[in-house]
Amino acid sequence: MTKLNNFNTFEGWHWETGSVHNYYAYRGVNAPHTGRPYSEALLLGVSGGITMGYFSFAYAGYDPHVTLLTRNTFDPLETLLGRLGVEQEILQTAIPAKGLENLLHTLESGLPAITWVDIFSLPYFELTNDDDMYIMYPILVYGYDDSQDTVWIADRARVPLTVTTGALAAARARVKKDKFRVLTLSAPNPDKLASAVQKGIWDTLRLFTEQPPKGSRNNFGFAAYTYWQELLRNPKHKSSWSAVFPPGRGMVAGLTSAFFGTIQNGEGSDGERSVYADFLQEAALILNRPTLNETAKLFRAAGKAWEGLGLALLPDEITPFGELRALILRRKLLFRDRGAGALDEIRAANTRIHELKAKTSTDFSLADGTLKHFINALCDQIQVVQSAEQAAVQSLQVAMTV
Numbered sequence: 001m002t003k004l005n006n007f008n009t010f011e012g013w014h015w016e017t018g019s020v021h022n023y024y025a026y027r028g029v030n031a032p033h034t035g036r037p038y039s040e041a042l043l044l045g046v047s048g049g050i051t052m053g054y055f056s057f058a059y060a061g062y063d064p065h066v067t068l069l070t071r072n073t074f075d076p077l078e079t080l081l082g083r084l085g086v087e088q089e090i091l092q093t094a095i096p097a098k099g100l101e102n103l104l105h106t107l108e109s110g111l112p113a114i115t116w117v118d119i120f121s122l123p124y125f126e127l128t129n130d131d132d133m134y135i136m137y138p139i140l141v142y143g144y145d146d147s148q149d150t151v152w153i154a155d156r157a158r159v160p161l162t163v164t165t166g167a168l169a170a171a172r173a174r175v176k177k178d179k180f181r182v183l184t185l186s187a188p189n190p191d192k193l194a195s196a197v198q199k200g201i202w203d204t205l206r207l208f209t210e211q212p213p214k215g216s217r218n219n220f221g222f223a224a225y226t227y228w229q230e231l232l233r234n235p236k237h238k239s240s241w242s243a244v245f246p247p248g249r250g251m252v253a254g255l256t257s258a259f260f261g262t263i264q265n266g267e268g269s270d271g272e273r274s275v276y277a278d279f280l281q282e283a284a285l286i287l288n289r290p291t292l293n294e295t296a297k298l299f300r301a302a303g304k305a306w307e308g309l310g311l312a313l314l315p316d317e318i319t320p321f322g323e324l325r326a327l328i329l330r331r332k333l334l335f336r337d338r339g340a341g342a343l344d345e346i347r348a349a350n351t352r353i354h355e356l357k358a359k360t361s362t363d364f365s366l367a368d369g370t371l372k373h374f375i376n377a378l379c380d381q382i383q384v385v386q387s388a389e390q391a392a393v394q395s396l397q398v399a400m401t402v
Contacts, residue, residue: 002107003143003152009037010158013275014265015137016077017043019114022140022154023185026112032190033285045279046196047080048072049204050272052389054224056231056244056254063253063357064244068261069220070271072203074213077138079203083196085189092181096169099180104144106182112142112154114183118174124161124340126350136178141168157339197283201400204276208393222393225386229379247371249361256324256357259313262306263332269310270303273392277303280396291399298392305381305388312381318374319365320356327353 009025012018017040025037044050053069072079081088091102106113118134120127143152144165151168153161163171172180208221218227235242245254259269266272277296284292316322331349334342366374 001143001145001147002104003145004107004110004112007112007142007152007154010154010160011040012154013040013156013267014044014071015119015139015156017047017080018156019138019140019154020077020080020185023112023114024187026142027187029187031188032193033282038188039278039282041275041278042197042282043080044071044272044275045204045283046083046200047076048074048207049200049279050276051204051207051220052222052224052271053220054228055219056239058244064250065257066245066254066261068258068271070261070265072207080196080200081185083192083199085192087186089184090181091183092179094176094179096173096180099172099182100169102180102182103141106184107142107144111184112140114138114185115141115172116175116178116181117168117171119171121171121174122155122163122167124155124157124163124343125335126343126346134174136175138183157335158337159339159341161339194286197286198400200279201283201396205393205397205400208389222386222390225382225389229382232375232379232382241375247366248364249357251364251366252321252324252357252360255313255321256328256353259310259325260328262310262313263329267336268303269307269329271306271309273299273303273306289399291402292396295392295395295399298388298395302385302388302392305385309381309385312378315374315377318370320359324353324356327356 004026007026009022011025012020012022020043021038021040029038030036031038031042048071050071051069053067053073055067055069056064057067058064091106093099093102103113103115116136116138119125119137120133120135140154141151142154143150145151146165149164149166151163151165153163153168155161172178210221211217212220217223231237231239231244232241234240237243241251241254245251262271263269266275268274277299280292280296280299284290284296310325314321314325316325327349331346331353334345334349
């Protein structure tokens with residue numbers, strides 16, 4: 001058995017920033033401005049911070065869905081490590097036996113192993129898996145015991161997670177470019193911290209206000225809020241909600257997936273705005289720019305607007321929207337607090353969600369007048385979020401230029 005028996009760092013929220021936070025917390029690598037482990041808020045900010053992204057997808061055989069982006073997704077892990085001056089040691093192979101050897105060698109050296117897995121292939125979060133669905137993300141492996149057929153993992157839950165050795169091997173092998181990759185990290189260079197923070201803040205400003213590095217401008221930043229409202233209100237648009245998410249199961253699928261986007265990466269449903277506010281308070285110390293503390297307050301206010309968006313997407317007064325919202329949030333928090341120990345309750349929540357969605361195929365409670373009122377109220381709340389974000393981003397720009 002090879003296991004880091006004193007491993008006890010399970011506070012990371014996100015696959016990338018959370019895994020790096022947990023890695024450094026275990027190693028006792030502390031930030032110079034706090035004397036504590038590099039916070040996930042700081043890592044988020046340095047990685048490019050937050051944004052707004054809106055995308056919709058409709059594939060044959062699947063419910064249509066909305067993807068809301070709340071953070072920078074353009075190479076955030078490479079960005080944060082490069083900016084902090086972290087030296088990376090990468091071991092990668094296409095050979096399963098060599099991949100296991102590299103993993104065990106890392107553990108035997110006393111380090112947790114950052115390795116990439118297909119999240120649909122691991123059993124502890126009850127994601128529906130088929131041959132067409134895969135997403136590779138980094139997790140931390142801190143123990144491996146072939147005799148017990150057990151691997152110990154830190155992955156977004158506040159408790160240890162375990163899988164079989166075969167399940168880990170299959171998840172690591174799912175996508176060729178990430179196959180059997182193991183990453184270990186040097187400590188960040190404290191002399192690069194201020195520069196890293198500044199660059200991260202300017203990334204956020206650009207993502208809200210300028211053409212994104214890839215993709216349509218309509219899908220990112222302030223333009224995305226306007227675009228989303230147009231799709232909700234204009235039935236003639238080829239990607240309108242009336243076409244992609246028609247009343248019934250299609251609309252419910254769009255609303256529930258959009259709500260999931262508001263809660264996916266943070267503790268609540270505030271689009272990670274409170275986490276970004278925490279980053280700005282650290283940035284105020286690092287950059288000696290106390291006005292960033294005032295800007296942080298505006299991002300917290302934007303977070304409240306995001307919480308209102310979650311309620312507008314799935315309001316209590318419309319059946320079964322309120323119940324769906326509560327179930328999706330409960331499912332997330334069950335995993336966060338208890339990991340695989342909550343699987344039975346997570347499965348029950350999933351079953352009820354599927355039942356409610358199926359029922360809306362034939363029994364949808366929104367008549368034409370009520371539907372129009374609902375769409376208008378949702379658009380109004382999207383505008384509230386946009387206005388709050390504009391005030392926060394404008395304050396951030398002033399704080400960084402004055």
